[in-house]
Amino acid sequence: MEFVGEALRKLREKRPLVHNITNYVVMNETANALLAIGASPVMAHAVGEIEEMVSIADALVINIGTLDGRWIESMELAVRAASRLGKPVVLDPVGAGATKLRTSTAMRLIELGDISVIRGNFGEISALLGEHGKTRGVDSAHFSAEDASELAAAASERFGSVVAVTGPVDFVSDGKTTYAVENGHELLGRVTGTGCMATAITGAFLAVEDPLKASISALVAFEVAAEKASEEAPYPGSFHAKLYDWLYRITPELLVERARVRRV
Template identity: 45%
Template sequence: MDLKETAAELLGKIRTNAPLVHNITNFVVMNSSANILLALGASPVMAHSRREVKEMAAMAGALVLNIGTLEEKWIEAMLLAAEAANERGIPVILDPVGAGATAYRSKVAETILRKTSVSVIRGNASEVLSLAVDDVRTKGVDSSLSFSDEIVTAAGALARKYGCIVSISGEKDLVADGDRVLRVANGVPLMTRVTGLGCGLSAVTGAFCSVAGEDLFNAVAAAYGFYGLCGELAHEVSDRPGSFYVAFVDAIHAAGAADIHTRLKIESG
């Protein structure tokens, strides 16, 4: 089965099964990520209390951890939820927002990676580089780094170190597992002008992984490609960030297998 068929099949499973995606995410994007998941056909839950996260994570199809707005109680909740997910073989997606910008953020991301089994690290180039290479400082939360050989090598090394998939957003997105590399060419620059769309991609990655069985590598690439092509569809409707966001959520809801077969751009290497 080629990647277009895989992506279309996974999208169909999401819309048929409405998998529960448990998000412990940041204040900025809770509403946006929930709406994106609902538009996709998944079932979002944003539960972060330490008293219930283990129970909630155990019921979910995927767990998404996002460190955008850090607070000590939430960090503990993330570790508890990941423990429950690991016990049941539920995919865990980590979005290390701003890793490398401060020592604290880097330490939290590294603690989650060290103490739990993360299935997918999903970030930008600077965040991933900061986790893979010592003494790297990122430029704020977003990254302007291109996919140099250093970053591709770092992604592979990080994937091997933690036994996970590493995915990086950029002009062309990168998905690596230490042995294989896929590049995804879907998307439009305007997606970077709307706060929270990167975090929304982490949530959508969780949804795709929740229905993928053991083939998480191709599921991550499919999530990136679908998300990017929805950005392309939205850009045909609006070229301004406010109305673009509305068009993007509509595209997430409306896009289907035909759009995947026509627009998906994923290649090896």
């Protein structure tokens, strides 16, 4: 997995501008995560500036965590603009399956344009396929490694996007090849917004790599940073701060050394 180190090098050289239409809960966290790893975040939701902002950004991140009518309009405009301009897009269908609005909004965005990567937990991706995955709030209530691997491949084939199903083990598929990413730490589940941070970082890597390599590289980078943070901070509050420190401190060499990625 030498490419994960090279992807980080390219990200830090380019310092991509990542346009986020994300949720109120995680704006600060995702902005800090992007800055720490070496990208440049912008949070822009106003309908009047969407097209202009997409045109200057290197990648677009859509996160449906806190929806309302105006934000949905902005998301739709942004996806259309990114597709027209050839900009990569990552979609985080937060809470899909919990309410009809979340599920229908995610499906509408997928239908509107070219989504490069869809990243969600087992319940969220299951909901997009119309399966019976259970979503509790924005958290998945079910996970099976075998099912998650099959789900990633099926969703990728269905939607024509790379799909990352994240959980205790992450599965990333382009519909033909599926990889398992086995890095990470349980403290990621004790801090708000870590999944959203992973999505935002995926957007940064999409600016410098193809969708499959970008998704794998982003998950490895984020989860290796979590592993290193946990070694210095065994509790959620201090872990949260150390996570930013290690996103800043990780090196290409460390990623290659620590990556636990296998083809399924």
